[in-house]
Amino acid sequence: MWEYTDKVKDFFLHPKNVGEIENADAVGEVGSIICGDALKLFLKVDKETGKIIDAKFQTFGCASAIASSSVLTELIKGKTIDEALKVTNKDIAEFLGGLPDEKMHCSVMGREALEAAIANYKGEALPAHEEGKLVCKCFDVTEEKIRKVAIENHLTTVDDITNFTKAGGGCGECKPDIEAILRNIWSLKPPEKPPKPKKLTNLHKIALIQEIIENEIRPGLQADNGDVELIDIDGNKVMVALRGMCTGCVMADVTIKGMQNKLRELVSEDIVVEAYQ
Amino acid sequence: MSAIYLDNNATTRIAPEVLEEMMPYLSDMYGNPSSMHTFGGQLHRRIEEARAKVASLINAEPEEIIFTSCGTESDNTAIMSAVESLPRKKHVITTRVEHPAVLNFCQHLARKGYRVTYLPVNNQGQLDTNVLLKEIDEDTAVVSIMFANNETGVIFPVKEILEILKERGILFHTDAVQAVGKIPIDVKNLPVDMLTLSGHKIHAPKGVGALYVRKGTRFNPYIIGGHQEKGRRAGTENVASIIALGRASELAARNLSEEIKYLSALRDRLEDTLLKCCPDVRVNGDRNSRLPNTTNISFEYVEGEAILLRLNEYEICASSGSACTSGSLEPSHVLRAMGVPYTAVHGSIRFSLSRYNTEAEIDRVIEVMPLIIRELRLLSPYGREKIVCPPE
CATH class of the missing domain: 3.90.1010.10 (Sufe protein. Chain: A)
Structure with missing residues (x-):
């Protein structure tokens, strides 16, 4: 209540x-x-x-x-x-x-x-959403709006932003983006990222991919009743199968892309993630 | 006039007979049933009497009933026990429309490495058992599917589910918190392995529930400690509430067929009248297979929280699947899984009745509701051409 x-x-x-x-x-x-x-x-x-x-x-x-x-x-x-x-x-x-x-x-x-x-x-057109400026797709919230509301109300956390603009309150995928915007506004330092490993043996690479899927990717999907299973790794090709709510989800491509970005960031630029058919 | 309580799927009032029965155990008879002295030890027999009454409500044997602290504990215990007794199997099946007690526990298992399948429902909130058949495999340890849904009242095809699971070595648990005491359940006819029920949904107090575990089903306790409940659920018994649950079960069993008739007639009148006198209204859930006490109605162009707070002014209690009432920005997962359009989810209202509701109370809701919807639609930028909603 x-x-x-x-x-x-x-x-x-x-x-x-x-x-x-x-x-x-x-x-x-x-x-x-x-x-x-x-x-x-x-x-x-x-x-x-x-x-x-x-x-x-x-x-x-x-x-x-x-x-x-x-x-x-x-x-x-x-x-x-x-x-x-x-x-x-x-x-x-x-x-x-x-x-x-x-x-x-x-x-x-x-x-x-x-x-x-x-x-x-005044006969002015409202500033239309510029390409790439949309942060929260669920509630249609732009970066501009987040910046404005954050500054006007001295908001410093993602939860605050969600309370004031709804951004991040749906699928939650944009939360890291909101955090980045807040860091930028209040010039906070980003959290230290683990350095990308330089040269990986196949064995190391496979272990690292498994670890990232387990610890960084699955929890997020599971929070939305989805899941992903690692099927196989062939060179730089990572084959995964979406499970749970992710199965047949209209956002499946976005999810796969997100996974690929994460693995490229943390493992190797050449990683390609594919949905296993 | 006191509150018109139409939120009985959330909780129910304690029946006066139940309160009377439990009171002595909250005052003079405060002993511990495990004690050697008569003062405490005599309570053991009262607990066994309550057990027999609960068992009888679902046609189980008394030794198949374990008392717990609530429905959630029973749900967690059942699923955990199932996966622990089949340690080589790593697959769990449930539905997208379960109560969080099951849904979030399955997510917890998923984080621990289990594969979880969430079965979809159709736009009537009904499960397609063919999908279940496709999803089960050698790895499936347990299927947990609710008996009836708390938001829509839709009753699930437990009989068909059992046919599919028969002789496959897969355990079946059903969260029957909303169904027990509202529709007949006979575990001899419907041989589920485990079944959850809760006290405060059937006019017993909050803080007591039970888990039915079919004789011969392997069971692993969830709460570890003393020898209570034959070692299946540790912790000193909640004596007064267990006795209350026994009495409430007895009352439910005794009045079941009359109550079904009474409640479905009241509910249908409420539903039919609202459908007739408010345009752009829809019922969510399969009207042909529903609990007799529940209706979930969507009023387009208006938002659920606003409806509830207006109802509150008339001391009418109901609930809503709108985002503003869920504590998050996301509206009801049940209605969304059914593919109910967002516009209709936001304006969804659940009325859930009990034996204590009267004709006069329903008349009052029928009188007030169209006015509230009309007023809120006058405020709304949508559906302007359809606001005509005069009660007859």
Whole structure:
């Protein structure tokens, strides 16, 4: 059970500013029904003063998502566009008397909808995802968003990032990437990597591959009910069979590729991993 | 008005008869059944009486029942015992929709080097036994498949599974925590090797369970220590709760056929009415093979936690498979394994009934639920054209 403040409960049970604005001057839409929460924000702006004279919302999501959306509309009403842009996810959370850690992403969603609406008002296109910048594929979170939220909220751990942006909360494959981004932001030193062995005998190579699959690859797959079995090693060709939930998984190719990258990094650049048929 | 409790697959209230029966053993009769003096030693007989009652609920022999601390302990013990008694076999089969007590234990075994196969289910939550047939091999030590699913109530084809496993030297364990006391189970008819049951799902207190182990099945204890339970489960007996489980089993056995009729009628009325008066609603799970007390319904365009908290305002207790209620960002593994679309998983609500629910309570839910769904859909950016949901 979530420990919500009375304020969250109140804004959830009696949300203010629900609905659409006809002929809205700006609309901002973030999230998706697949991800589990989505917010559509409507603004009416006075052309002369630049003030937001009305704000309404529609939200698909849990109690804290609905409460955060409603609070956002309350916070920005009467403000000019520039003033409204200063409203942060922290302001939303503080107004509500705090949110459970795992629910901070609801306040971030509010802030994002606001940015989207204001960009829409100014006729700017939202920065589209650049190729390669998408970090969390499960929840569609970009590196840019992770950086921004981390800096604004002084986040230093992967768990924090997951709480605030959901990134890393699905398959978990992007957690090392998130960690790297955090290290980069706060200029922390990466953990010492074991040096790559220089010259390997076949015997050593096989032993090393077995060890890495056992200790570094299988635990991650098993955490998702999957598994992998090493079938054979022929020179640089490593044949594996995916097991458990990995069998027939749409992400099987990605999993194999990830394994290959890991083995290339730790054993030899020439390793090729193939799925055993 | 007190709470309308429709979350009986999570836990149940202690039956008044059960509470009355166990109370003396929490106060005056606090002895240790292993003691030589009468004060403690006399309790031994009460435990054996309880054992006979639990056995009788599933038509087992008393000596085939081992008392444990909970369903999870029984599940862990059963699977561990099976793999330890077949040390050369390194393959375990289970399903994708098991309770974490089985699922996470199998993952634990996988980390220890066992090969684990997770059988899929179809969109009705039903197991295809042909897949099981394909997956078993010489290396398979144990198959652990639940009797009925906790989230959807779908009942699994244990009879067919046993046909497949017959005479192959593979042990079969079933987690029957949700099924025992809700549907008839006869281990003489359905010769499973091991079966898990739990006290607090059948109106006994939390902290007591049992494991049925068929006579002649090799067994290795999981908790090692004293001689209790004939050396099969060490630790001083939880006397009061064991006596409570005995009484609860007796009550369940006595009322079973009437309860099935009563609960399925109540459940069907709740389900049919909600389906009729809310558009874009679906039932998750095979309606033709389900526990009589369970319904899992998805309300599109709205999120489960929001529904639960609105229900909470009316003191109606249910549960949801949505991500926001799972403690992680991932929604129900059961509904996802069934291929229920994410949109429907997020808005899934489970109502699970017990003998203590009344017609009036169901009427109240039928009255309130459409209003809640309508209100939340008015808040939602989706499904705008379909929000009409007036209760008749």
